[in-house]
Amino acid sequence: MKKSTRNWLIIIFLLTLTTRLILAFTIPNFTPESYFHLRQVEHITQTGVPLYNDLLSYGGREHIFLPAFHYLMAFFNLFLPLELVAKILPNLLLASLTIIIFFISKKIVKNEPASLFSALIVGFLPVLYNTNNFTVNSLFLPLIFIAIYAFLNIKNKTFLYVYILTLLALSLTSGATVLLLIGFAIYILLSFVENKRIKRAELELILFSLCFFLWVQFLFFKRVFLEEGISFIWQNIPPEIIFNYFPTVSILQAIVLVSVIPFLVGIYVVYRSLFQLKTGRSFLLISFVISTTILAWLRFIRFELSLSFFGITLAILFAIFFQDFTSYLYKTKLSGHKKYFVWGIAIILLVSMIMPAVNAAFKQDTPSNQDLAAFKWLESNTPQTATVLALLEEGHLVTYYGKKHNILDDQFSLIKDVEDRFNSLNILYTTQFQTEALAMLGKYDVQYIVFSPQVKEKFNINKLHYVNNCLEKVYNEDTRIYRVKCKLEETK
């Protein structure tokens, strides 16, 4: 690698990391689902094991999840405060994608400036700018692209071990590793259709990967598979909100989230590689684009993740376009102005990506400090065994800050009555009838109700319709908390 390239790469990495960290520390708190992971990391730091038997979520339930991400974060939590770990490490990991993607692009196009462009695109991909999102995706994405890089270098024995180790880590991090495996399957299929011979070592590695991944998933999720059957794919998400997790995305939305230039260029490269050039160099990446698209279309993987993966892959494909473009430029009278073109592309890319990226970061749905104060109040001002009614999105806040039982959060797996609970929660915030509300509050043994600004916004209400003698306001800020005083009992 040239020294100038190395310097540019370091600049891109640092620029990405700095932007991400500034945004992460400017925006207060974390996205709602982050609090589940924070709680798990905290528990691992304290006890050494994940909180598989959770006494607070859903009033007591079993969690089954892959713990690699939580262990990694817990390790850093030994030296740093959790909040700092949760803000710095995911952003560091996602910023490292710039370096990984640079090397993948370089491997494919063997052109350093082109690869730097790929790194730049990944650094400012709007869909990755959930800077306050403390989830497994921040580890999963770098890992999966390290695996892809190692796979591309399989001739080198060191990379074989890197691949195996990364696969192990991936299998213990996220079930979305299936993206890699389906991508491999499509790669085999494409190569077969195009009459291209796949290296034997590659086939062996793919077979091993499939077996290993299946084996790990079965070790962890045996019970989930048995109890939920094929529905395990949809994680037992209530049908009413499944569209939030697997939404139908318009092309326009996708373009905005992966940025317009990489999107259009990526589609162009895929088209040219598949139907005109039929070159093998991009087949593997195109297979990943196809696998992501198919899985997202079939609603097998979450929208956000599929779009992230899609965007990063398109960024790599941009390098192919850039290389072809500059080669073409050399053949024209404009070859002397190549430098201006390169700078021009860089500026257009930065202008078209930075604003959407920053915008995406500020659009994150993080609770305010005032909201959190209400949940923190719950911890010391309510009985230890109290059950608290809060929005689905606030479920983890009840357990993380309030340390109280919730009736619903976004960990739906293995919860049999999740649909009932979801419907009850909606009814409890909207019903006009006190008896109906009291019956439901009694059913879930709810003693406190959180009425936050999010509730007002979501249900378009200013107060609970059944507030009267039965509900006592015990916390009155932006967020209100009510204590349930009445109980519905059968007459004797």
Place this chain on the structure above:
Amino acid sequence: MNHKNDDDRTQDLINNNRFFSHILKYKVGYLSLILFLVLLVPAVCNFWQDKPIIMGVESYYHLSLAESASWYNINYFPLKMINLFLVDSYLFLIPLFLAFASLWIFLAFAKKVNISEKFTFFFAFFLVINPAFIYTYITLSTYSFLFFLLLLGFFLYSSKNKFFHYISLVPFLLSTFFDIFSGIILLLLFLVYLYLEKKKVKSLLKGFPGIVFVSTFILIFFNILTIKIPFVLGPFNLQDTIINLVSDLGGLSGTGIFILFLALIGLAVAWKSKNYSFSYVFLLLFVPVYFYSSQTIFHLSLLITFFATVSFVSLFETNWNLELLKKFTFFLLILGILFSTLTYLDRVTELGPSKSDFQTLTWIKDNVPGEKVVFSTPENSYYITYFAKKTPLNLIGGSGNQEFNDNITDAIFASTYTTTTFPIFEENDISIIYITEDIRNKYSAEQGLLFLLKNERFKLVHSHKSSEVWLFTKELAEIEES
């Protein structure tokens, strides 16, 4: 850099492996031991739990029919005779015997027709630990008997002894009495056998093969016209194509995910080999029939096991560039396959009938006199027939208008108003409602039939653990009238 490291020094996993050679040498013993263990575990667990040892709805379907079978009923009179000598607790010996006989005949037949030892071993091994096989041989199943008869038939047919050769006609013809699908399988297998034996198809209509073929053909038609055998017997469980295919997804039986994964590779491997081309004929038959009735999972799992064996042997017989991965993959696959079996064995004893089913239904037999119609889920229908000696409203896999009965059952469970539900009970003469734990888990107590049970016309007359017997009583006016 080349990873093809030291192929000469690396001991092959299948060929020239001392451990594997030892297993192959004593394969009959090892396979019998595995078979004994996988079939005995559920029986022993049932015995300890004090529940009926023989499981599955189909078992009680056959036992119910055998109870009333006349001497000329070729299908059920033998079972009736056996049931006279063997009490219910020992009935598991019938499928156990069939399993061992089938395994031994298969191994002898494979040796006789020169199927490679490795292939034979792995096929038999994957088969005996396959949940579909286990389920078939821990229940009284038509297909366990069919498999035995087919193997016996082909074993005798391949014999050089004239007497045994001709006597093969008996098991062949007997195997046509179960359902039309079994007859078709026999005809296809026979054609494939002749094809593999390099016999010309022209010879089919000459000599003994001709007799077997034509008589089988005629008997199938005879059975269709006279005893009206169905295309596929059953089904005796709720139809869910994907769940019933993969045991690891909670299916009643099915195949483990690793075997299925190997089978998918096997499909590609077999495609390249002319020797395996016949397997695609079976695939074309078995897959649509499975979608028609998941009762045929046993046949499909035989084929899946076949393809899995093809890929397994082919994968591990060849040299790998990455020898280290070969060993890892081999052990992961074996562990995965065993894992699926152990998971299945762990939950198979949860299948009905439970102890409380047995206790409660026997209570009905002893305490509720006369001909009564019992309402419950279709899956309980043959337990009701056999243990309670009463008529269930909806017989799963039985004769009659299944769709109509299913609709009534659904309507009752979903009923909201007594004004619509009670007439259904009265029209169908239902006087007993049998509620089990499964019903309580499946339906909400806040609505439907379980909610309506609060009505005064329903009387809880017996309960044992989570099984309950409710009586549907006549209206006061009706009682006064009568």
